[in-house]
Amino acid sequence: MSKDPIQIYVACLAAYNNGYLHGRWIEACQEAWAIYDKIRDMLNSSPIADAEEWAIHDYEGFGPLSISEYEGIDRVAELAAFIAEHGELGAELVSHFGDIEQARQAIEESYHGSFESLADYVQGLTEDTNQIPEHLRFYIDWDAMARDAEMSGDLFTVQIAHNEIHVFAGE
Secondary structure (H helix, E strand, O other): OOOOOOEEEEEEHHHHHOOOOOEEEEEOOOOHHHHHHHHHHHHHOOOOOOOOOEEEEEEEOOOOOOOOOOOOHHHHHHHHHHHHHHHHHHHHHHHHHOOHHHHHHHHHHHEEEEEOOHHHHHHHHHHHHOOOOOOOHHHOOHHHHHHHHHHOOOEEEEEEEOOEEEEEEOO
């Protein structure tokens, strides 16, 4: 789960165009209709009467993803829910694929887990599935095997922290 709040700052464009800064931070981890209700409340309290237009002027908690000024609220809510469920890994996967459905499919169908390095994953997988003669064990270059697996497309990784690599079956 994500630790940081996942939110958007929505500004009233009528106020903005008249020299007023009027807007509200809105929690994005809720249904789209609830976000629209908060936007409507913000517009109703605008210093400009009958304000109707709004834009997203800032956002937090979406990791490497960019949220445009006129991003659809349905998409904002969907992204926020995915990030809330999968944390930084979820945001990185959406960024990697450019598509939330592909990111969801990768987590559900291709995820092998979190490891300190790809070499650790390859070593564990190889040792679990093959009998390695003791006299050959120290000659195996796990880093080279990991690099080959990634370069061939058999695996891909998402690095979250220095010693936190998430491994997925190839694309």
